[in-house]
Amino acid sequence: MPDHRPVPPPGAVRRFFQRSSWPEARYVATVLRTETVGGGLLLLGAVIALVWANSPWAASYGALGRYVPWPGGAALHLDLSLGAWAADGLLAIFFFVVGLELKREFVVGDLRDPRRAVVPVVAALGGMVLPALVYVAVLAARGGAGYAGWAIPMATDIAFALAILALIGSHLPHGLRAFLLTLAVVDDLGAIGVIAVFYTDHLEPVPLLGALLAIALFGLLVQLRRPWWWLLIPLGVLGWVLMHASGIHATVAGVLLGFTVPVLTRPGEPRRMAEHLEHRWRPVSAGVAVPVFAFFAAGVTLRGTDLGALVREPVVLAIVAGLVVGKALGIFGSTYLLSRFTRAELDQGIRWPDLLGVALLGGIGFTVSLLIGELAFGTGTETGGLVKAAVLAGSLASALLASVVLTRRNVTYRRLHEAETRDEDADGVPDVYQRTEPEPRSPGRPE
Structure with missing residues (x-):
C-alpha cells in the first residue's frame, strides 16, 4: 500500500504535529470515531450513576454494585461484586485493546519512528510525573493524609476527551488528534505499569507463573496464526483468572495478551491479526466495558454533603x-521545552494555544483515575467517595477549560480540516497526502 507521506526537502525545518501517512491517518480516524461514540456512552453511564446515587433510590444503586453473583468462586478469589467485576473483568477488555494498540504503534505506527515518537512520549511522561508531584505537594501543604493516591491524576481518558471534542464541534487538525491519541495510549501503558508495581498488596508466585504460562500459550497460538477461538478465549480467561489470584491487578493480563498478538502479516495473509482483533474488540471495550465500569464507579452520593467542606478536603484539592x-x-511544558531544545517549530496552521487546549483535555482522567482511586483507598470507603467526587470535578473543570480554549480557534480548525479531507480527484485519498509541498524555512535561518 502506498505510504502517501509527504517527504520534506533536505534542510527543512523540523516540525511538531505534522500529518502522518495516509494509512496511519485513516487508522487514527477510524479509532477516533469508535472512541467518540464510546465517550458518549461513558458520559451517559456516569450521568445515570450520579442521578441514581443521589435519588431517593440511592440504596438500590449501592446494593447493585455490592451484589455478588457467584459467591462460590472464593477458591479462585472470584467471589466478586458486580462493581468489582466491572473494574477487574470488563476493564481487562479495555486494556487488551490498549495492548493491541501499543503493539501496533511500536511496530507500524508513529512510535516506530523515534523522531515522531519523542513528542507524544515526552509529553506523556511530563503529563504523568507533574500531576503526581502536584498531588503530593498539595497534600504536604495542606497537611492531609492520602499519599497512596499519588497516581490518581496521571491518566488521560481518551474516550471522554473525544466526547468533549464532539460536543464542542471542534475539528482539530489530524496532527493534534493523532498526538492526543498516542499520548493517551502511552499514558495507559504507564498507568498499567504503576498499577502492577505500586498497587499490588501481595504476590502469589504459583498463580502468577500459571498466568504467564497461559498467556505464553495464547501468544504461541496467535504467532502460529492458529485462530482457534475455542482455545484462545479460554486461555485468555485462564490467564486473567490466575493473574487475579496472584495478587496483581487482573487488567495487567489484558495488556500482556494484547502484546502477544502479531502486527505484521505473512505472505498470503489478507489482514493483520492485531488489526482484526482490534476491530472486533474495540466496540466491546468502548461501547460496553468502559461505560459499564463508569456506571458502577461514578456513583458518588452528595446528598446531605457540605460542599464547602468537601472542596476543602486535602485529597479533593x-x-x-x-x-x-x-x-x-x-503536557504543555514538556512539549514546549522539547521544541526549544530541538529548535523545532509547530506545523503550519497550529499554534501554541492549540496545544494548551489539547493539554487541558489530557486532564480528563476519568476511567483509569477512578480505577486507581479504588485500588488506593478501597471501594465504599469515605476517602473513596472523596476520590470519585474529585475525579469528576477535575475532569469536568479540565473539559470546560479545554472547550473555552479550543472553541476560540474552531474557524481555523474547520478550514484546516477541509484542506486535509479535500479529494478533488475522487480517488479515496485526500489530495494533501498526494503532493509534496516545500517546507518554508524559519525566519532568520540561513538558506
Whole structure:
C-alpha cells in the first residue's frame, strides 16, 4: 500500500504535529470515531450513576454494585461484586485493546519512528510525573493524609476527551488528534505499569507463573496464526483468572495478551491479526466495558454533603489540582521545552494555544483515575467517595477549560480540516497526502 507521506526537502525545518501517512491517518480516524461514540456512552453511564446515587433510590444503586453473583468462586478469589467485576473483568477488555494498540504503534505506527515518537512520549511522561508531584505537594501543604493516591491524576481518558471534542464541534487538525491519541495510549501503558508495581498488596508466585504460562500459550497460538477461538478465549480467561489470584491487578493480563498478538502479516495473509482483533474488540471495550465500569464507579452520593467542606478536603484539592494544573502544565511544558531544545517549530496552521487546549483535555482522567482511586483507598470507603467526587470535578473543570480554549480557534480548525479531507480527484485519498509541498524555512535561518 502506498505510504502517501509527504517527504520534506533536505534542510527543512523540523516540525511538531505534522500529518502522518495516509494509512496511519485513516487508522487514527477510524479509532477516533469508535472512541467518540464510546465517550458518549461513558458520559451517559456516569450521568445515570450520579442521578441514581443521589435519588431517593440511592440504596438500590449501592446494593447493585455490592451484589455478588457467584459467591462460590472464593477458591479462585472470584467471589466478586458486580462493581468489582466491572473494574477487574470488563476493564481487562479495555486494556487488551490498549495492548493491541501499543503493539501496533511500536511496530507500524508513529512510535516506530523515534523522531515522531519523542513528542507524544515526552509529553506523556511530563503529563504523568507533574500531576503526581502536584498531588503530593498539595497534600504536604495542606497537611492531609492520602499519599497512596499519588497516581490518581496521571491518566488521560481518551474516550471522554473525544466526547468533549464532539460536543464542542471542534475539528482539530489530524496532527493534534493523532498526538492526543498516542499520548493517551502511552499514558495507559504507564498507568498499567504503576498499577502492577505500586498497587499490588501481595504476590502469589504459583498463580502468577500459571498466568504467564497461559498467556505464553495464547501468544504461541496467535504467532502460529492458529485462530482457534475455542482455545484462545479460554486461555485468555485462564490467564486473567490466575493473574487475579496472584495478587496483581487482573487488567495487567489484558495488556500482556494484547502484546502477544502479531502486527505484521505473512505472505498470503489478507489482514493483520492485531488489526482484526482490534476491530472486533474495540466496540466491546468502548461501547460496553468502559461505560459499564463508569456506571458502577461514578456513583458518588452528595446528598446531605457540605460542599464547602468537601472542596476543602486535602485529597479533593490534590486530585483536582493534579488533573487541571499538573496535567496541563506537564503536557504543555514538556512539549514546549522539547521544541526549544530541538529548535523545532509547530506545523503550519497550529499554534501554541492549540496545544494548551489539547493539554487541558489530557486532564480528563476519568476511567483509569477512578480505577486507581479504588485500588488506593478501597471501594465504599469515605476517602473513596472523596476520590470519585474529585475525579469528576477535575475532569469536568479540565473539559470546560479545554472547550473555552479550543472553541476560540474552531474557524481555523474547520478550514484546516477541509484542506486535509479535500479529494478533488475522487480517488479515496485526500489530495494533501498526494503532493509534496516545500517546507518554508524559519525566519532568520540561513538558506
